[in-house]
Amino acid sequence: xxxxxxxxxPVFTCLDECDKAVAEYAKKFGAMGILGQDxxxxxxxxSHYYFSINHLNLETLDTIMYDRNALSRxxxxxxxxxxxxxxxxxxxxxxxxxxxxxxxQSLKMSSHHHHRHxxxxxxxxxIPKVATFINTQPSMDHLLQQLPxxxxxxxxxxxxxxxxxxxxxxYQLDLETGPDEFTQKIEDTSVISNNHFSKT
Numbered sequence: 001x002x003x004x005x006x007x008x009x010p011v012f013t014c015l016d017e018c019d020k021a022v023a024e025y026a027k028k029f030g031a032m033g034i035l036g037q038d039x040x041x042x043x044x045x046x047s048h049y050y051f052s053i054n055h056l057n058l059e060t061l062d063t064i065m066y067d068r069n070a071l072s073r074x075x076x077x078x079x080x081x082x083x084x085x086x087x088x089x090x091x092x093x094x095x096x097x098x099x100x101x102x103x104x105q106s107l108k109m110s111s112h113h114h115h116r117h118x119x120x121x122x123x124x125x126x127i128p129k130v131a132t133f134i135n136t137q138p139s140m141d142h143l144l145q146q147l148p149x150x151x152x153x154x155x156x157x158x159x160x161x162x163x164x165x166x167x168x169x170x171y172q173l174d175l176e177t178g179p180d181e182f183t184q185k186i187e188d189t190s191v192i193s194n195n196h197f198s199k200t
Contacts, residue, residue, distance in 0.1 A: 017092065020044070024173045035063075040091070042068045043082045043171050075131035080140045087167035088130045088154065089123075094167050096120055102154045107133060144168075 014021045023044035026034050033049030034041050041050045052064040072079045090096030100120065107129045120126070137143050143150065151161035 020170070020173070023047075024175060027173055028175055033065075040086070040171070042066045042071060043086055044173065045079075045171075046173065075128065077131050077134050078140065081134055083168040083171040084134055084137075084140075084143070084164075085127070085130055086171070087164055088133065089126060091167055091170070093170055094163050098155065098163075101156070103129075106153060 012021075012025070019038055019040045022034060022036070023041065023046040025031070026047040027045070031047045033047045033051055035051045035053050035056070037052060037054045050066045050068075052066065056063040068079060068082065072082065075085070077085065087094050088099065088102070090099055103121065103126065107126075121129075137150065138146060147161040147164045148158040151164055152158045154160075155163070
């Protein structure tokens with residue numbers, strides 16, 4: 001039995017990572033919300049409502065709603081800093097293993113903070129500490145022009161700034177309306193980073 005036969009609605013499939021495709025579709029067609037279970041959806045500038053499928057009660061349709069604005073307020077960062085938060089925690093571009101030294105030394109996280117089953121601290125400890133670090137950085141407009149310096153602090157290597165560029169850019173939606181202002185800033189940063197590397 002196919003879903004479109006049961007619900008009488010069109011169903012789309014994705015050959016690659018579906019998170020961005022779902023976010024773009026929701027943004028393009030003005031969807032009320034997204035039902036899923038991936039933290040990336042709270043970072044994408046897409047539908048206002050993001051509902052948890054893991055907490056969905058199929059009988060009552062009750063569930064939990066995640067709010068990117070509330071998350072930003074609690075962490076004392078701006079919404080446009082959420083992609084940086086994702087990069088410094090670990091995402092599809094930047095592996096968590098590559099951030100262990102940064103978490104241990106820059107964030108002063110000792111081994112007793114680590115999860116007993118993983119060699120990394122639990123999210124409830126890690127995320128606020130990363131957010132506090134982000135608060136010590138320049139505003140987003142200026143930070144995008146200084147990603148090599150951020151790469152030095154995070155990776156001890158300015159030449160890995162391209163990972164930050166890719167990690168932030170992955171949250172920019174490729175809609176038919178063309179790149180937004182933030183995407184253009186990322187593109188400009190990529191050029192600056194390449195020029196910076198060619199001189200070192």
